[in-house]
Amino acid sequence: MSEQSAVETVDEVTRRVKVTIPAATVAKEVSNALSELERSVKIKGFRPGKAPRAMVEKLHGESVRSDVTSRLMQDSLRSIITQNNLSVVGSPEISDFKAVPDSDLEFTAHFEVFPSPAISGYEQFKVSIPRRAVADTDVDEVLEQLRKSKGQPQKLAFRNTAQNGDLLDLSIAVTVEGQEPARPEPAVIQLGEGKLPAEVEKDLVGLEVGYGKEVTVTLPADHQSPELQGKAVTYKVTLNSLSELVLPNLDDEFAKAVGIGAETLLELRMKIRERLEQDQQSGKQNDIQAAVLDQLSAQHTFKIPQSLIDDEIRNLLVRGGFLNPDKIDVRRIPVDQFREQLGEVAEKRVRGAIIVDRIAAQESIKPEPADVEAEFQRISEEQQVPLEEVKKFFSSRDRLFPLMVELTRSKVLSFLSGRASVEEVDPASLAAAEESGAENKKSSKKKKS
Secondary structure (H helix, E strand, O other): OOEEOOOEEEEOOEEEEEEEEOHHHHHHHHHHHHHHHHOOOOOOOOOOOOOOHHHHHHHHHHHHHHHHHHHHHHHHHHHHHHHOOOOEEEEEEEEEEEOOOOOOEEEEEEEEEOOOOOOOOOOOEEEEEEOOOOOHHHHHHHHHHHHHHOOEEEEOOOOOEOOOOOEEEEEEEEEEOOOOOOOOEEEEEEOOOOOOOHHHHHHHOOOEOOOEEEEEEEOOOOOOOHHHOOOEEEEEEEEEEEEEEEOOOOOHHHHHHHOOOOOOHHHHHHHHHHHHHHHHHHHHHHHHHHHHHHHHHHHOOOOOOHHHHHHHHHHHHHHOOOOOOOOOOHHHOOOHHHHHHHHHHHHHHHHHHHHHHHHHHHHOOOOOHHHHHHHHHHHHHHHOOOHHHHHHHOOOHHHHHHHHHHHHHHHHHHHHHOOEEEEEEOHHHHHHHHHHHHHHHHHHHHHHO
16 A cells, blocks of 8 residues: 555664655545545535535545545554554654645654663662661651541630631632632631641631631742643632630540550550551562662663653653543643653653563563452452452453553562662661762763753
């Protein structure tokens, strides 16, 4: 159907090919499409399928040629990708496009391909991680959080002006510059916890019950929502009532009420410490895996397609709650404005994932049926959903495939961390060393540029 040059290697992740589709092929496909349209098109003054071909072409020829050109290009690109076994990332970029009636259709396509570097040097590692330990203050902090969760609001009878720590029953309207004024909505906040912007909460201190305030703040130019960047936002607040959060006493009765099987306060403290130590152990494994990946990433500086990095930036924005995939097509969101802030983190994450996936292929590491069954069981218990429902949910390939990827990566990371010699060091010393390394890296980049 088409003539094409040999696929050229532009760099390790970019391929280029020049394509020519003969004029005769284009003309034939256009003629066939017009004939198909001729049988069904409705033109005033003619019964369906009876309009003259010349009139059909005059009215619809340009649109038909555009559709045919697009289809021929897509078919040609699919054929090239298949014939050359290209693992393409994103959409091809088209240049040198030439589509003139009665002439050959010509274009050049640039493809980004998935990197497939050979990974080596993972026989053994020596890593330093922060020393983790559970302190009494950590237990105290959890206890205080539990107390707050069991606290009961009680109306203040002796004071009618707001102070930090008070529970404020508010009516609040938030209006963004350039938008219609918002209607007041009820809200309850604890003043000082940062639920509202700091400027707003500061102005609420001293506000009397029954009175209101209007505070305008300007959002930063790099706000996560592009439509809000640099905009003025006005908070119109009315204080309806004041309460204080009355916390329960830390005693055996409180320990029983928490509901984790503790009969005494001492037993509750022991259970909290045990859970924190389990979390610390999990955190230690994460630290080892991250340190190992950092070493491998530093040793393997292969090029990564920008489209993969941009996709990961979108994933970070979704995980951060800045984009809602249920409301928008995340893939269509431009990320240029987030590259400076998130690009380095995204590239690091993508590089690590590629390294792990390549090691999985090189070492033939994959989940066993028992691994999958254990994961189904874990999800069932964690989500409190029957095991059979979990299995039914993952019965489709679209849902099972990401889970298998995650399980494979988890096995690879365990495989790698098992080869690590680990030194636990003072967290402050490690943070200082990492900061010094980051400064040296920035300095090196500046010198190169």
